[in-house]
Amino acid sequence: MRISKFTALATALLISGMANAEISANLVADYPFNGNANDETYHGYDGTIHGGVALTFDRFGNADSAYNFDGSSGYIEIGTNLDFPSWYSYSVSLWFLNDGGGDWSNSYGQKIIDKTVYYHDFYLSLGPINPTRQDGEIRFKTHEGYGPVGTDGTYLIDSTKDFRDSTWHHVVINKNGSDGELWVDGELSDSADDVKTVYNSTSLLFGYSLSSDGYQRRYWSGDIDDIRIYDQAISEADVKHLHTDVPPANMLAEVIDTIVTLNIQEGLANSLDAKLDAAITALDDVNSDNDVSAVNRLYALISAIEAQRGKKITDTDADLLIAATNAVIEKLLSE
Numbered sequence: 001m002r003i004s005k006f007t008a009l010a011t012a013l014l015i016s017g018m019a020n021a022e023i024s025a026n027l028v029a030d031y032p033f034n035g036n037a038n039d040e041t042y043h044g045y046d047g048t049i050h051g052g053v054a055l056t057f058d059r060f061g062n063a064d065s066a067y068n069f070d071g072s073s074g075y076i077e078i079g080t081n082l083d084f085p086s087w088y089s090y091s092v093s094l095w096f097l098n099d100g101g102g103d104w105s106n107s108y109g110q111k112i113i114d115k116t117v118y119y120h121d122f123y124l125s126l127g128p129i130n131p132t133r134q135d136g137e138i139r140f141k142t143h144e145g146y147g148p149v150g151t152d153g154t155y156l157i158d159s160t161k162d163f164r165d166s167t168w169h170h171v172v173i174n175k176n177g178s179d180g181e182l183w184v185d186g187e188l189s190d191s192a193d194d195v196k197t198v199y200n201s202t203s204l205l206f207g208y209s210l211s212s213d214g215y216q217r218r219y220w221s222g223d224i225d226d227i228r229i230y231d232q233a234i235s236e237a238d239v240k241h242l243h244t245d246v247p248p249a250n251m252l253a254e255v256i257d258t259i260v261t262l263n264i265q266e267g268l269a270n271s272l273d274a275k276l277d278a279a280i281t282a283l284d285d286v287n288s289d290n291d292v293s294a295v296n297r298l299y300a301l302i303s304a305i306e307a308q309r310g311k312k313i314t315d316t317d318a319d320l321l322i323a324a325t326n327a328v329i330e331k332l333l334s335e
Contacts, residue, residue, distance in 0.1 A: 023234060023242070029041055030229075031228070032226055037076050045079070047206065048076065052074035053074035056068040058226075059168040059225065069207040072102060072219055074208075074220070075205050076205065078206070079203050079204065087231065088175075088176075089176045090174075090230060090231060091230040092172065093234075094224065094225070094227040095226050097223040098163060099222045100164040100166070102220070102221030107215045108141075108215055109127045110219065111124070111209045111220060115203070115204045116200070116202065116210075116211045116216055118212060120144055120198055120199060120200040122141070122142055123140075124139070125141075137163070138189070140190075141154070141155050141156075144197060154195050156191065157190055158182060158184045160184075168225075170184070170186065171183065175197075180193075180195030183239045186243035208220065248332050251327060251331060252298075255325055256279045278301040282294045286332070294332060298328060299329070305322055306322070
């Protein structure tokens, strides 16, 4: 039974590392909010904080790894250079938590991400009003031109629940030509074949809108994290990978737990102590953002496991433990 669970862990971690490397090839902007609002790709689309925005805990409980927006003055401005709503294809992945606070009066809802001027709308928001639908639903809107929605504008909507529930939710919006998709928590919620390519020169914002339309300007109340923007529509497999993605520190913690389990269940006494020490030290490096040192220690861990192959560690356990460790390395190298 232990081997079965270990196999599942190693396979999942290996697939995670490979998928992350593949999807990262199309990553244009990445905002993990690890202590700042910087874009962690080489493009440098860094964010500027305005008003009531403060670092907070992310969905994994890591401090200073997401941003909280106060619902009354806070937003992050990216500027005009990241003009992806005008692209033929793109994808946006992000996590949000709305606490139900802030202003919910007659409006287009609280904005998660927005690049909107009159009749040139791109935004992802939470309801409740205009059009009059369910409170707290998720809306992705594109509008290009002076005609009404249905002619020059398109909504993709998830009205399955009120998402103002103080719970983390994952959203992906996909555009490929005129085809669009809205994914919520790993599932396809809505799609359309008339999504618009939007042209305007306003700033891209997280948590607010600079539109001159007063109904558009509602501040986000809650948390936002891990905003990723890609230059193509991502696949269903990519969406599900992003929804279940695990940070390197958590992946490495699983490796450490497996080493401990091997020690206990196989009665190996101190035979894996050196390997456990290496893994724990690598985890400290990951938590300190010293990825280069962590990778070097993990390669040393693999060498130590190989040295015990067929002696203190079975071939099967060695293969699986090395696969899990390599998955962590792949994850670190792809970030």
